[in-house]
Amino acid sequence: MTKKEFFFNLKDELEVEANLDEHTMIKELDEWDSMTAMVLVGYVADNFNVTISAKDLDGITDIASLIKKIGEEKFD
Template sequence: MIKQDFLLRLKEELELEATLEGSVELKELDEWDSMVTMVLIGFVSNEFDVILNPDDIKEMTTIDSLMSRIGMEKFN
């Protein structure tokens, strides 16, 4: 998946208002809560076959760190 497509899909799936870039701090998003976290886990699982666990969520700080956890090889 192209990074820009990923950012657009992520914004749509999580129903975010903010413009997403790699440096965006996930937990600083106004919409960030436990429901958004669950939607994120489902989105990543469905799209990339990657299971995020609670430790992953704690360690991920930015969109870039999310993409690294998914695997950069999955992005063109």
Template sequence: MKKEEFLEKFIDAVQIEEDVNEHTDLSSLDEWDSLASVTVLALFNKYLGLKLTAQDIKSCMTVGDILNLGREKYAE
């Protein structure tokens, strides 16, 4: 899966209604809560086969930080 496709999955799964880009602060999103972070953990497992830890997700400040967690798994 390409990074752009994963971003779409992220927006869809977390049900984000605002415009977002890699610089968007997660804390600025109404939808960013504990359920959203759980959702993201599952997304990495589902689409990229990545077993991340809770700490991986908690350390992210921006949408770009989230996407960066999958950097070694994206298709070109």
């Protein structure tokens, strides 16, 4: 998956209206809440086989840090 595809798919999965990029502060999105966090965890697990813990979520600030957690090597 390319990063561009990731941004598009993540936007759709999280049902957010804003366009996403690496600088998007994920927890500042209007739609961010505990349910959105759970959807994010499921999306990452299903698409990248990476488990994100509650501690990991605390450390994720922007989408760049999410990509780093997933692993840069998993993107085309």
